[in-house]
Ligand code: C2O
Ligand code: CU
C-alpha cells in the first residue's frame with residue numbers, strides 16, 4: 352500500500368524568497384557589468400591599438416615620384432610675369448588603379464609650381480571652376496593685404512581673381528593654398544595646394560636643377576574609403592582633427608626617385624591638415640639643413656632629424672653613394688601630449704615617405720658651401736612693442752574666436768615688434784603670421800634649435816610653452832584690409848583660432864582696439 356498521508360518535503364535550508372531573487376539579480380548584474388567592462392576595455396584597447404599607424408618597411412615604392420610642372424608665365428605689356436591658374440575638380444589616380452575625385456589647380460590634384468625672382472612684377476589670374484567659393488593664399492609671401500588671398504578675397508564659382516605685386520624677399524620655398532574661413536581644412540584636403548619658389552641674385556652653389564637634384568617634396572596624409580573616395584572624418588579623440596593613414600608625396604603613393612648626382616636637395620613642405628612629421632632617413636644618415644620656411648640659413652647645420660608641423664617648410668641636402676637606396680622616413684614626432692592624446696593625434700605614427708635610388712655612377716655635385724647667406728631677419732633690438740597671444744582650447748586666441756568683422760591687432764608700418772605666443776591648452780598648436788618672415792628668439796627661455804634658426808612664418812608651439820619671435824612690418828599699409836595670424840592645424844584655424852591684423856601709417860595706430868582680455872576659463876573650450 353502506498354502511504355496516503357501528506358507528502359513530506361525533504362528538509363532544505365531556504366532563504367526567504369525576496370532575498371534569493373536579489374542574490375540572483377546581483378549575480379546577473381555583476382556578470383553583465385563585468386561583460387560590459389571587458390567589452391569596453393576590449394574596444395578601448397583595439398581602438399588604441401588601431402589608432403597607431405606604422406608603414407615603415409611596408410611601402411612598395413613602386414611609383415616614380417611625380418614632380419609638379421613648373422608653370423611658365425606670359426609677359427604682359429607692362430613687363431609683368433602673368434601666371435594663369437584654374438581651380439578645378441575631377442578624378443585623379445592617387446592610389447594606383449583607383450579613381451578619387453579631388454580638387455586641384457590646372458589639373459585635378461595639387462597645382463603647378465610657380466617660380467619668380469626678387470624684383471619681378473607678377474600677376475596671377477586665379478579662375479574658380481570649383482563648385483564652391485574659395486580663395487588662394489600665398490603662404491609666406493610679403494605682399495599687400497589685398498593680394499594676400501585670405502578669407503577677405505573670396506573668389507566665387509565662375510569668377511577670376513587677379514592680384515598683382517612685386518616679389519620683394521629672399522629666395523625661398525613658399526606655397527599656395529585655399530583660405531576661405533571655416534572651409535580651409537576641406538579645400539586643402541581635397542587637394543588644392545602648390546609650391547611657389549622664389550629666387551634672388553644671391554648665388555650660392557646649391558643643387559638647383561628643378562626635378563633633377565632640387566626636388567619638391569609635398570607631404571600630405573590621406574585616408575581613403577573602400578571605394579577610393581577621400582575620407583574627411585576625424586577620430587573623435589584626435590586633438591588635431593582629420594589624420595590620414597596613407598602619405599602622398601606630390602600626390603604620389605609609394606614614390607621613389609632616381610638620383611644621378613651625389614647631392615640631392617629636398618624642399619619639403621608639410622601640406623597636411625594636422626599631421627606633424629619628424630623627418631630623417633631609415634639608415635639614420637645625417638643631412639645638411641640649409642633652409643627654413645622663408646629662406647636659407649646663414650650656414651648649413653648637420654642633423655639626423657627635423658620636425659615639421661603643418662604649413663612649415665624645410666630644405667635639406669642629402670648625400671648618396673653610388674647604388675645607394677635610402678628612405679626618407681617620418682618617426683614619431685614629439686607633439687607634447689600624454690600617451691592617450693598622443694596616440695590619437697599622430698604622435699605615435701611612423702611612415703616611410705620616399706625612396707631615393709642612386710644610380711651606379713653618380714655625377715659629382717659641387718660641394719655644399721659652408722656659408723650660405725647673410726639673413727635679413729628682424730633685429731629684436733629694434734622692437735617698439737611686445738604683444739602677447741594666448742592660444743586656448745582648439746579655437747581661441749586671447750579668449751576670442753576669429754571674427755571676420757573684427758580687427759584684433761593694428762601695427763605701425765616700418766616697425767619691429769616682439770610677439771609672444773603661449774599655448775595655454777592641452778593641444779598641439781603652431782602659429783603662422785601672414786605677410787612676414789620672423790626670427791624665432793626663444794622657445795620658453797631656451798635658445799631656439801637650428802631647425803627654426805632661419806626665416807620663419809610658422810612655428811610649432813607644444814602645449815604649455817611660449818614662443819617669442821621678432822617680426823617686422825616693413826611696408827604695404829592698408830587700414831581696411833587685414834592679414835591673418837592663426838594656428839595652421841586647419842581644424843583649429845577653421846574652428847576660430849585665427850586673428851586679424853592691419854598694417855597702418857603711424858598716425859593711424861590710435862584706432863587700435865584694446866587687446867582682448869585673456870580668460871583662462873576658455874581652456875576648456877573645444
Ligand atoms: Cu598657410 Cu593663413 O595660411
Ligand atoms: Cu599664410
Ligand code: CU
Nearest residue numbers: 780838840843
Ligand atoms: Cu592649433
